[in-house]
Amino acid sequence: MAVVDAGVRAPAYLWRSEIKATLALxxxxxxxxxxxxxxxxxxxxxxxxxxxxxxxxxxxGSNLYFMVMIFGLGLMLATxxxxxxxxxxxxxxxxxxxxxVRQGLWLAVFVCVPIWLFLWNGERILLLIRQEPALAxxxxxxxxxxxxxxxxxxxxxxxxxxxxxxxxxxxALVIVFAAVAANAxxxxxxxxxxxxxxxxxxxxxxxxxxxxxxxxxLGLVVxxxxxxxxxxxxxxxxxxRPDWPRFWGLLRLGLPIAGILAFEVTIFNAAALLMGLIGxxxxxxxxxxxxxxxxxxxxxxGLNQAATVRVGLAYGAGDGEGVTRAGWTAFCLxxxxxxxxxxxxxxxxxxxxxxxxxxxxxxxTRVIAFAVSFLAFAALFQIFDGAQAVASGMLRGLHDTTxxxxxxxxxxxxxxxxxxxxxxxxxxxxxxxxWIGLASGLAAVAVLLLARWLRRDRLAAAPVFG
Numbered sequence: 048m049a050v051v052d053a054g055v056r057a058p059a060y061l062w063r064s065e066i067k068a069t070l071a072l073x074x075x076x077x078x079x080x081x082x083x084x085x086x087x088x089x090x091x092x093x094x095x096x097x098x099x100x101x102x103x104x105x106x107x108g109s110n111l112y113f114m115v116m117i118f119g120l121g122l123m124l125a126t127x128x129x130x131x132x133x134x135x136x137x138x139x140x141x142x143x144x145x146x147x148v149r150q151g152l153w154l155a156v157f158v159c160v161p162i163w164l165f166l167w168n169g170e171r172i173l174l175l176i177r178q179e180p181a182l183a184x185x186x187x188x189x190x191x192x193x194x195x196x197x198x199x200x201x202x203x204x205x206x207x208x209x210x211x212x213x214x215x216x217x218x219a220l221v222i223v224f225a226a227v228a229a230n231a232x233x234x235x236x237x238x239x240x241x242x243x244x245x246x247x248x249x250x251x252x253x254x255x256x257x258x259x260x261x262x263x264x265l266g267l268v269v270x271x272x273x274x275x276x277x278x279x280x281x282x283x284x285x286x287x288r289p290d291w292p293r294f295w296g297l298l299r300l301g302l303p304i305a306g307i308l309a310f311e312v313t314i315f316n317a318a319a320l321l322m323g324l325i326g327x328x329x330x331x332x333x334x335x336x337x338x339x340x341x342x343x344x345x346x347x348x349g350l351n352q353a354a355t356v357r358v359g360l361a362y363g364a365g366d367g368e369g370v371t372r373a374g375w376t377a378f379c380l381x382x383x384x385x386x387x388x389x390x391x392x393x394x395x396x397x398x399x400x401x402x403x404x405x406x407x408x409x410x411x412t413r414v415i416a417f418a419v420s421f422l423a424f425a426a427l428f429q430i431f432d433g434a435q436a437v438a439s440g441m442l443r444g445l446h447d448t449t450x451x452x453x454x455x456x457x458x459x460x461x462x463x464x465x466x467x468x469x470x471x472x473x474x475x476x477x478x479x480x481x482w483i484g485l486a487s488g489l490a491a492v493a494v495l496l497l498a499r500w501l502r503r504d505r506l507a508a509a510p511v512f513g
Contacts, residue, residue: 069357070380072211080345080349082220082226104184104189112169115166116197117308121307121308122301124204125448126297128355132446134212166191167190169187170187188253189252192253193253200263202267213277215277226260230256237250300446315337331417332416335400335404336421347433350437351377354437355441355443358445378441386433421479421482428485434496435492435496438499450499458492463489466487467483
């Protein structure tokens with residue numbers, strides 16, 4: 048019997064139980080993602096108080112930092128499905144979980160070395176791509192303080208994957224919101240020279256983020272060393288011992304995840320560059336619409352992470368019906384939420400835009416008009432974005448990452464960006480054409496991933512280990 052059919056005819060109480068389990072796992076992850084977004088927003092707000100020149104320099108530095116950091120983040124995220132499948136296979140597994148965490152931390156150290164070298168030369172790199180020298184100089188100073196945040200942040204992600212695989216993500220939520228408050232305090236002290244400290248300017252923001260990331264990592268270290276359920280794993284026991292098969296296994300699983308993230312992030316960077324060629328008003332409107340979308344995206348992103356764990360647990364246990372329920376539950380929750388957000392964007396665009404710009408100021412009329420237009424396409428964008436985000440997490444739970452990476456390359460760079468550029472510049476759609484391209488690329492990825500899930504869903508009936 049096909050797994051899908053079996054899952055559909057499962058008793059209703061099993062679906063209700065899966066919904067409760069998914070929501071219980073997802074909501075702390077959603078709030079954790081929002082907290083991490085709030086940390087970045089705090090940095091931007093603080094830089095803005097130092098002037099537009101500092102803000103522009105910080106934006107340059109942040110984009111360069113994020114471009115390389117996101118690739119390593121994909122490698123760290125491979126620890127989550129690996130641990131989830133192992134716990135599904137053996138619920139009380141200790142040694143293999145410890146090995147995965149340990150090699151995840153080893154991988155973090157290895158990948159940070161080239162990242163540090165790259166970011167240390169950030170000013171030279173920005174000059175090579177013809178950025179304004181004064182801005183590149185300030186951005187380079189910022190990056191030399193910010194780059195040290197990478198390693199503790201990756202360590203935090205590995206430990207967060209560990210507690211999430213054990214379905215206890217609440218600690219990560221507590222720690223990240225404490226870090227948001229600490230980050231604001233550190234920015235205030237080191238950027239502006241309060242409490243007897245020298246005013247470091249933009250360097251102080253990089254130092255503040257490094258301190259906050261270190262606190263996030265150390266906070267989770269304390270949790271896993273002291274909390275009863277985590278303590279039994281002795282995660283840092285014999286930390287120096289290599290486990291090369293596990294290390295290379297993480298790398299094989301993580302590289303496609305890193306590729307998916309890189310393809311998705313860079314298409315939005317490219318879209319912003321194309322908007323800049325069209326005009327300042329459309330670029331500003333694009334930034335507003337994209338910021339609104341990034342906030343709503345935190346919900347399907349949390350469901351993506353929850354789906355990876357829930358699908359992975361069922362997959363490891365060889366429970367095909369459980370795989371079906373876990374995947375479709377997360378998918379329906381994610382798409383339903385994004386459909387609701389799409390309705391909000393269509394019905395009340397101006398109040399949303401008003402959170403970012405003064406809608407009563409006549410000088411902003413053109414920007415507001417463009418933003419309203421872009422939000423209409425963003426409404427369609429929302430549904431596809433939610434679908435591809437959750438579907439990616441579902442497949443990750445099955446350790447299926449290489450083909451989804453190829454789909455991401457095809458959808459984002461083979462369809463989305465070329466179509467957007469063609470509509471914008473050849474057919475005169477301008478900024479609207481860019482958004483049509485983005486929505487089309489996301490739709491293509493969503494359809495491909497969903498088709499892949501339907502095929503993999505039937506294969507999940509076989510035992511994972513045998």
